[in-house]
Amino acid sequence: MTTGPVIGTKTMVVSPHYLASAAGARILQKGGNAFDAAVAVSAALAVVYPHMTGLGGDAFWLTYSAGEGRVRAYNGSGRSGYGVCRDCYAGEEAIPRRGVRSAITVPGMADSWSAVQRGYGRLTLGEVLEPAIGYAAGGFPLSPDQYGNSVLAGAALSPEAAAIYLPGGAVPAAGSRFVQRQLAASLRLLAEGGRDAFYKGQIAGDISRYMRASGGYLTREDFAGHQGNWDEPVSTDYHGYAVYQVPPNSQGFTALLALNILEHFNFGGIAHGSYEYYHLLVEALKLSFRDRDRVLTDPAFSRIPLEQLLDKQYASLLAASISPVKAAVFSSEPVGRDTAYAAVVDDEGNAVSFIQSLYFEFGSGVVAGNTGILLQNRGSFFSLDPGHINTLEPHKRTFHTLMPAMACLDGKPVYLWGTQGGEGQPQTQSLLLTRMLHYGMDPQAAVDAPRFVWGRTWGEPTQELKVERRVAPEVLSKLSEAGHLVRPVGDYDGIVGHAHAISIDANGYRCGGTDPRCDGAAIGW
Structure with missing residues (x-):
């Protein structure tokens, strides 16, 4: 399956x-x-991978401008509506995971397109949206991934969504022409009117009217009040490389904490693919998840002590706590999995690493009226417990799994990488970086090699370590003996996510790798 x-x-x-x-x-x-x-790729994914991402979702960006010589982060995640609070769900244990009452955060993606393209692009928004509009209006071959997810989640779709994604009441065949004329019309409005067409114009009006008629909570004022923001990325030094992530409400710092822990181990004495390799990464990530779950939310509502969490001395103490022969017992809540990561590097040295999502496959399952826009259910991860760090409050961003990565050496990008998956994102990112940096793998080899994902998935009671069965049987046995709840999965199993990466070597050559577990491609010249 590899190339x-x-x-x-x-x-x-x-x-x-x-x-x-x-x-x-x-x-x-x-x-x-x-x-x-990058904006063109993002918009195209919103059309051709509609089960994973869309105009009704969020996006996070890391950008490197060769002219400025710095990495910046853009937070394109939406906040809950001004009138959305725990009382909206009085008597319920949790926010519904599907349906119009799960769509309680304003989509941030369109705003992020505008910010990135207006801030650094050379073309107009209309020009960069042209390919996506063409795919939506003229159709494209429906991907095997969309087919599989339609079979899996079709029952969760609203009538308006089912009319698009299950035409005639059936899942379209993989490879059949899939057309989204309503979405094409919305994209044209955005191309002509810019972000205001989405947040203050016809699209906002259409979505808010649908929400009001259907028992939803988002209003036109919620859309008009949305604004993403540029921010300084969070970073750490890892063996001389400056590794960057988007700051909270993104979970990106989780991967940085894991790297700080891993820095205390000599990978030169650890064989790749060995028990020691997998055990060490899993245990370091568990420790970082423990701190993430304790503090991560919207930093406007609660202070997040990143300076303490990313302190090297703190990481040293955590590293010393890892047993080489015994798995730690730690429980974490499932945090969704369906996402799309991509990256672009140009001939001037500019680089963009970005990721976007609807949260669950097909998000809330709701298409807003005639807009063709699937609304995300990201806000369903808010807690209704008033004492929980991520409790639901008006105009608040939720704990967010999206986390694109970038690493620089001597001030210039050398690695861009990321992956689909909620809990799996920091895990796969750690695998990819250690493989490229410590074991000299190119991006394709790093992506192709066997992967794992630890943690619960929705509806499953155990904290399993799902490992692709290409890992040596003796390694799986030793992991089990150490206390890991090992469950072998397929050789190239989609449950470990869809990862992609770019490296830039000392000669300036750009090397790209895409996941054989999905429908992707690396294109360079």
């Missing part, structure tokens, strides 16, 4: 769908830069 890496001397685009990668390549060939191309 060699794609190497370009000037550019590279990676994404989980080949048509989205092609959209980015088209924009680069048209004279756009990495920022233009």
Whole structure:
């Protein structure tokens, strides 16, 4: 199932769908830069991977401008409505995971497109949305991944959503032409009117009217009040590399804490793929999850002590607590899995690492009226417990799993990487970086190699360590003996997520890798 890496001397685009990668390549060939191309990829994914991401979802971005010589973060996540509070769910144990009452946060994606493209792009928003509009209006071959997720989640779709994704009441065949004319019309409004068309114009009006008529909570004022924000990324030094993540409400710092722990171990004496390798990564990540679950929420509502959590001395204490022969017992809540990660590097040295999602497959399952826009259910992760760190409050961002990564050496990007998956994102990111940095793997080899994902998934009571069965049987046995609840999964199993990466070597060559577990492509020249 694996192939060699794609190497370009000037550019590279990676994404989980080949048509989205092609959209980015088209924009680069048209004279756009990495920022233009990244927005084009993001918009195309919102069309051709609609079960994973869309205009009704969120996005997080790490950008490197060669002209500025710095990494910036853009938080494109939405807040709960001004009138959305725990009383809206009085007598209920939790926010519904599906349906219109799960769609309680304003989608932040369209705003993020505008911010990135307006801040650094060369083309107009209309030009970079052109490929996505074409895919929506003219159709595209429905992917095997969309087919599988439609079978899995079709019952959760609203009538408006089912009319689009289950035409005639049946799941369309993989490879059949899939058209989204309503979504194309919404994208055209956005291309012509900019972000205000979404947040203050016709789209906001259409969505809010639908919500009001259907028992939802988001209002036109909620859309008009939305604004994403540029922020300083959080970072750590890992063996001389500056590793960057988006700050909270993203869980990105979780991966940085894990790296700080791993820095205390000599990978030169640990064979890749060995029991020691997998055990060490799982245990370091458990420790970082423990702190994440304790503090992560909207930092506007609660102070998050990053300076303490990312302190090297603190990591040293955590590293010393890891037993080489025994798995720690730790419980974590499932946090969703369906996401799309992509990255772009251009010939000027600009780089963009970004990730977007609807939270669950097909999000809330609700398409807002005639907009063709699936609304995310990200806000369903808020707690209704008033004492919980991530408790629901008006105009608040929730604990967010999305976390694109970038690493720089001597001030310039050398690695861009990320993955689909909730709990799996810091896990797979740690696997990819250690493979590329410590074991000299190119991005494709790092992505192809066997992966694991620890933690609960929805509806499952145990904290399993799901491991692709390509891992050596003796390694699986030793992991079980140490106390890990090992469950072998498929050789290239989608449950471990869809990961992609770009590396830039000392010669400036761009090397791209995309996941054989999805429908992606790396395109570079």
